[in-house]
Amino acid sequence: MKLLNIKRNFVFLACICFASIINGYGQQASTKTPACPSWVPDAVFYEIYPQTFYDTDGNGIGDLKGITQKLDYVKSLGVSAIWLNPFYESPFRDAGYDVTDFYKVAPRYGTTEDIKNLLAEAHKRNLKVIFDFVPGHTSIDHPWFQASKQPTPNKYSNWYVWTNNTWDGGGPEFLGKMIQGYSERNGVFMTNYFWHQPALNFGFGKVDPSKPWQLAANHPDVLALKKEMTNVLKYWLDMGADGFRIDMAGSLTKNDEGSAECIKWWKEIRQMLDTKYPQAFIVSEWSHPPAALEGGFHADFLHWIGPYEDLFRREQSRSLNGVSADGHSYFDKEGKGDIAAFMTEYVKQYKETKSKGFISIPVGNHDLSRITNNRTDADLQIIYAFLMTMPGVPFFYYGDEVGMKQLLIENAIEGCYKPRAGARTPMQWTGAETAGFSTAPKEKLWQPVDTDPAKPNVQAAEANPNSLLHATRKLINMRRTEKALQAQAEFEILYVEKNKYPFVFLRRNAGETVIVAFNPSGADVKISIPNSLKSKTTLISGANNTLSLDGKNLNLQMKGVTYSVFKLKK
Numbered sequence: 001m002k003l004l005n006i007k008r009n010f011v012f013l014a015c016i017c018f019a020s021i022i023n024g025y026g027q028q029a030s031t032k033t034p035a036c037p038s039w040v041p042d043a044v045f046y047e048i049y050p051q052t053f054y055d056t057d058g059n060g061i062g063d064l065k066g067i068t069q070k071l072d073y074v075k076s077l078g079v080s081a082i083w084l085n086p087f088y089e090s091p092f093r094d095a096g097y098d099v100t101d102f103y104k105v106a107p108r109y110g111t112t113e114d115i116k117n118l119l120a121e122a123h124k125r126n127l128k129v130i131f132d133f134v135p136g137h138t139s140i141d142h143p144w145f146q147a148s149k150q151p152t153p154n155k156y157s158n159w160y161v162w163t164n165n166t167w168d169g170g171g172p173e174f175l176g177k178m179i180q181g182y183s184e185r186n187g188v189f190m191t192n193y194f195w196h197q198p199a200l201n202f203g204f205g206k207v208d209p210s211k212p213w214q215l216a217a218n219h220p221d222v223l224a225l226k227k228e229m230t231n232v233l234k235y236w237l238d239m240g241a242d243g244f245r246i247d248m249a250g251s252l253t254k255n256d257e258g259s260a261e262c263i264k265w266w267k268e269i270r271q272m273l274d275t276k277y278p279q280a281f282i283v284s285e286w287s288h289p290p291a292a293l294e295g296g297f298h299a300d301f302l303h304w305i306g307p308y309e310d311l312f313r314r315e316q317s318r319s320l321n322g323v324s325a326d327g328h329s330y331f332d333k334e335g336k337g338d339i340a341a342f343m344t345e346y347v348k349q350y351k352e353t354k355s356k357g358f359i360s361i362p363v364g365n366h367d368l369s370r371i372t373n374n375r376t377d378a379d380l381q382i383i384y385a386f387l388m389t390m391p392g393v394p395f396f397y398y399g400d401e402v403g404m405k406q407l408l409i410e411n412a413i414e415g416c417y418k419p420r421a422g423a424r425t426p427m428q429w430t431g432a433e434t435a436g437f438s439t440a441p442k443e444k445l446w447q448p449v450d451t452d453p454a455k456p457n458v459q460a461a462e463a464n465p466n467s468l469l470h471a472t473r474k475l476i477n478m479r480r481t482e483k484a485l486q487a488q489a490e491f492e493i494l495y496v497e498k499n500k501y502p503f504v505f506l507r508r509n510a511g512e513t514v515i516v517a518f519n520p521s522g523a524d525v526k527i528s529i530p531n532s533l534k535s536k537t538t539l540i541s542g543a544n545n546t547l548s549l550d551g552k553n554l555n556l557q558m559k560g561v562t563y564s565v566f567k568l569k570k
Contacts, residue, residue, distance in 0.1 A: 036298045037243075038359075039080065039128060041486040044388075044476050045395040047081040048098050049247075049366050050087050050109055051095065051446050052426045053398060053515050055438035060445045062426075062437070064110040068118045071125055073458070078476035079399060081129050083245050085366060091141050093196050094415035095424070100141035101282040109257050117238040128242035135229050136251045137192035137199050143422060146543040149183035156297050158221035160198045161190035161254065164213045170317065171211070173255075187213070192251055194415060201225060202265065217261040218470045219252055226265060230272065243281035243453065249297070250286040251292075253555040263295040270296025272314075283360065284522035285564060287351045293357035299393045302349065303368070307342035312371045312383065314365065330503075330507035331383050332375075333561050335521030340498040350391070350491065357488050364397035370406035372456075376405060377468040384472055385542060385563045388479040388509065389516045391491045400425055401472040404455040410449060416447075425449060428457040478565070484512040494531065494554060499527050502558050506552050514540070515547065515559040519558040526557045534548030537566040 008331065012166055054066030064087065074082065079238060086096035089104040105112055122129045126532040138145055148154040163170050163178070166186055170178045178188045179195055192199035202225070203217030215222050233244065253261040266284075270313075273280045283299040287293035292300035302308070307499055311330055330337030336479035350359060363383055371383060387394045408423040425447045429504030434456060435449045442449060461469035479485050496503050504527075515537065519525050534551030543562035548555045558564070 008472075016528060034293075034298070034355060034357045036283050040281055040393060041277065041488055042480045043081050043128070043281075043487070044079045044479055045081045045083050045130075045393065046074055046393055047083040047085070047365055047397045047422055048074075049085045049137065049398060052424055052427070052437070054427060055440065058439040059108070060438055061108050061508050062446070063108070064105070064118050065112040068114070068121050070166075071118075071121055071127065073493075075127060075175075076472050076473070077396075078480060079396065080126070080480065081130065081242070082122065083130050083395060086132045090167065091139055092414045095413075096195055097105070097130050097415075098137075098141075098194070098197050099134055100142045100231075102138045103235055111146060116239060123240065128281070129226070129240075130243040130245055130283070131236055131241050132247060133233065134247040135200065136202075136248045137197040140196045140198060147474060147536075148198075149185050149189070150562065151184045151186065155224075158215060158219070159201055159225045160185035161201045162213060163211070165469050168211075168213075170174065171208075173373060188242075190254075192248065200229075200252070202252040202254075204254045204263065205261040208255070215257070216303075217256075217265070218507060230269065231560055233269070233272075234276075236279050237280055239327045242279070246284045246297070249254075249284035249295075250288065250291060254448060257345065259291045259295075263291060266292075266295030282504065288355070289359050290352045293353045299358040299360050300364055300397075302346065302436060303362050304485035305342075305345055307345050308361075310338055310344055311361075313369060322495060331371075331386070331520040333379060333520060333522040335501060335523055336499075337520075338499045339503050340496055343493065343496055347493070350522070354491075358392040360392045360395055361387070361390060362395055364400050364423070365395065366397070366424055367420055368397075368423060370397075370400065370423045371448065372400065372403045373406045376561075377471070379520065380468055381475070382518060382561065383562045384475050385516075385565070388475045388516060389485055389514075389565060391507070393487050394479065396472075396476075397423075401469050402428065402458055402461045403556065404428055405450060405452075407450060408447065413447060421447065428455055430459040431455065431457050474569075477543065481560040482512070482513045482514065482540070482567070483510040484508055484567075493526055495529055495556075502527065504556065511570070515554075515566045516563070517547070517558060517566075518563045519545075519557060520559040520563075524559050528553050528555045533568070535568040537568055539564060540567045541565040 047270040048067055050238060051062050053062040054070050056061050056065045087105055087109045088099045089101040089106045090096045090098050099410055100214040105115055121128055144156045144159050147154050148160045164186060164187055169188055177190050179191060180188045189199055190199040201222055203219055204214045207216050208213045241370050250259055250262055282297050284292040284297040285302045287302040287304035328336040332338040357468040407422040407425050410554045412421060424451045426435055426437035426445055434442050438445060460465040484507045486509055490505045492506040494504040494506055500516050501521045502525050507514050531554035535549050537547055543559060545564045546557040547564060547566050
């Protein structure tokens with residue numbers, strides 16, 4: 001079977017389901033470097049969920065002052081930026097993703113002065129901070145929606161998507177997205193996620209003439225909403241925010257073939273940023289980089305696609321939180337996984353977007369189950385090495401650096417239905433009963449804390465020079481200091497085969513080259529493949545596996561459950 005090559009066409013073999021990419025991508029054509037803020041190419045982000053990071057007032061809920069107090073720890077990880085989940089005023093039916101005021105800090109987290117201080121202290125430590133922004137919907141308690149639901153027309157009537165009659169459900173294409181009989185207004189409103197999150201009206205790409213309630217994307221009322229949402233971004237940028245992670249970025253415009261109108265608006269936002277805030281960074285939760293990066297985002301998360309589960313979580317999902325799944329994860333030591341299906345999709349989208357922006361592959365975040373259960377520190381180091389060596393902008397989720405476990409939590413709180421609830425538990429600073437997260441008794445904590453006396457925690461990890469925490473710091477440092485591992489560095493797959501190990505690729509930038517190899521399986525592996533590279537190498541991270549490049553072949557021997565990063569000598 002032929003090897004994978006990103007540069008040439010995929011050759012699909014009958015009855016096998018996967019075609020390899022032949023060696024050699026990126027060697028003959030220069031790669032246009034995507035335009036981005038100057039601090040982004042070597043950036044590593046750390047996601048902080050404010051409810052569960054650190055509680056300073058003893059009410060069982062994390063707060064902004066707590067994050068500020070822990071900035072020295074965050075800085076010690078070697079990361080350069082923070083992604084802060086929503087802290088805006090909210091009734092918290094969806095943990096803050098249901099906003100009632102985009103301009104205000106939720107009292108449980110603190111005050112406007114607290115967020116200003118957090119930004120100032122982060123910037124003193126050369127840490128950038130991006131905020132979560134939720135443009136697709138609000139809470140039903142938002143004053144805009146409270147005005148919009150009134151039977152008498154007003155400024156906000158069309159800021160949300162309503163039909164013209166309570167008996168008009170919008171049509172079969174909107175089945176399950178309409179809430180009927182909510183108010184005295186003669187109409188049905190559209191949701192964008194949960195029932196209590198009405199969709200803000202960014203218009204329709206294609207308006208149905210038989211449905212006058214469908215407004216065009218350039219309708220004056222739609223333009224008024226867009227202007228207000230732009231003002232929200234400017235407000236926080238003027239305060240010192242360094243950019244935004246955009247929640248459900250592709251969900252704004254309805255009946256929008258190819259996301260054309262949605263892309264058009266995000267391009268306008270990017271133009272505004274480039275003009276007034278050129279160092280501001282925006283990353284989307286779109287999971288379709290060709291659309292997101294065409295829309296002007298600097299990066300897009302690629303995880304809401306089928307093959308993604310095959311990387312990290314497929315095998316785990318059978319036992320975590322009652323979520324069933326077939327198949328096997330590539331990074332499980334049983335060695336039955338397949339990375340080829342994901343890489344086929346990844347390469348397709350990478351080829352379309354490599355000159356426009358970056359793809360981020362999240363290892364964990366607030367919507368994903370933690371990857372740590374049933375895995376050793378050695379397993380996790382391989383996964384984190386993958387995160388730190390692939391193209392794009394890497395994001396770490398709080399607690400993953402010490403190996404926090406996914407907890408089995410049956411009852412949802414604030415919309416955190418399983419498996420999300422089990423990944424949003426308090427940060428484990430110590431081995432104490434409440435893990436050093438809060439002085440509140442454990443029954444008053446926002447979420448339960450891990451009750452295992454041997455639970456992973458920062459205090460214990462700091463004291464152990466061989467801990468996952470120290471290994472993670474080294475990986476982050478490698479990512480930030482090696483030019484060949486920066487976000488825009490060339491990417492060339494050297495070896496990937498369906499249902500086989502290892503996975504090997506090359507990164508190249510600024511005259512430097514590294515070869516990265518992964519063998520998460522428990523079995524030793526050996527490959528010899530045609531390759532024109534001739535160079536001696538030095539190991540810069542991982543296990544002391546054997547790699548030789550003689551100008552004709554790449555010869556690699558790897559032990560089980562190892563990774564290696566080799567730097568080619570000039």
